[in-house]
Amino acid sequence: MATTETMTLNMGPQHPSTHGVLRLVLELDGEVITKITPHIGYLHRGVEKLSEHRTYHQILPLTDRLDYLAPMSNNLGYILAVEKLMAVEVPERAETIRVIMTELTRLESHLVWIACHALDIGAMTVFIYAFREREAIMETYELISGARMTSNFFRVGGLSQDVPDEFVRKVSDFIDSMPGYLDQYEGLLTTNPIWLKRTIGNGVISAEDAIDFGITGPALRGSGVDWDLRRDNSYSGYEKYQFKVPVGENCDTFDRYKVRLIEMREACKIVRQGLDRLKPGPVLADNPQVCYPPKENVYNSIEGLIHHFKIASEGFPAPEGEVYQGVEAPKGELGFYIVSDGGNKPQRLRIRPPSFVNLQAIEKMAKGAMIADLVAVIGTLDIVLGEIDR
């Protein structure tokens, strides 16, 4: 008598389309997937543990390296949590620059998403185009912080320094040209029959399931749930900006693609509004207990030097208690939960990474599909292993 067996196939951790070091163990019936078991931890760097031995200022560079496609969003989430704990008020100019930079970061993250997603499905040109635009954002990063990726630019209470004069012109030029570039991508993909065949009806997850899994970000909105922390639980002055929150209807990969593209267009509008609001003023709160002194004081007065030295070496004691702050990172809700025991280091720092939670849904979305469609599902979830494994 003929018997059928399923086959077990190992995908990753060095597979080119698992976006880093994700490993999936697949059970296959022919080419159809019957079971997916994700194995994670190949990039576990112990960020949360490391944070327990750093002062609050020193943790910031670690957050750059969580979701390395959106460094400034991570910075913002962490900084807002600390500011909530310390009850620090941030000057308006700093807040506006933060919004501009996090929206540029959203653009950058989505650009890398569209590049990799399209590349995985076989559209090479989009990759080349998207990295061209990403380069412009990286130049802005470099202009203001000196680093291309790991910017470490925000500070508790504001920014590490004011932006240079060219900043406004450079960002403004980029934002003006970005919609045209987006049209180019749409021209390559939205009407491309191969793209449509590969994405429509692929990776469907219903709104209820998406909520049950705790999915956030574009993956949730693609399933038709109208939820965006920037609008619904506003932070960093987002309530002053006008923007649309796109939602999908068919809960599939194509809808998530559309949602992200519209998000990119909206991000351009938010940046434009931010540039219009930008007024001269201080970029760091006047709060000597928490903030670094201005550099002129450090170089020219002994008090300033001592102050700087004290903050850099000892940090500041935080009041006892716990805070949670979530931000709408490009991939979903990124949360930082800090428990303080009154010392100058957190007793526990817990990070809620959006990719980690979104990844759980992979089996739901790809079960019963072909292996080739799994690649599209991984792409549409837009995971990044740095924040999954931490």
Next chain:
Amino acid sequence: MGVENPLGENIITTSLDALVNWSRKSSIWPMTFGLACCAIEMMATGASHNDLDRFGIIFRASPRQSDCIIIAGTVTKKMLPVIKTVYEQMPEPKWVIAMGACACSGGIFDTYSVVQGIDEALPVDVYIPGCPPRPEALLFGLMKLQDKIMKDKNSFGSAIGLGERIASAA
């Protein structure tokens, strides 16, 4: 040079080693192997702005087709056996580039789970500092590797099975 003018400009003379080295350095095929943040800069180096193709550098997805592995990112203890397997699957001659602080020395992650430098396991040819290194730095590192390949001795002999290739000390 032994052969002079009668052949005009159409002939160049060289040693077989130089010829083999030159062909190897002009077509380095690295393994696409991204581990963490540095991998994004590696992708950026391969993409439109910096364009690695002009050096003959084309990323391959299979270790069997590659002769260079760029360790771009943090190597964890869980990942190390995988990297070793991939490295062993690559055919000779092969070279290793440690890209970024993490691959060189563990970087800022001095923790229980992170390998403090890939040189604990693989013979590294070029170290590129930076966190992450700029694309220009990666390009420079690859050019250094090309210089190193040009200094190899007995490349031709080892290719036809006579003796070992003698790698230069950079």
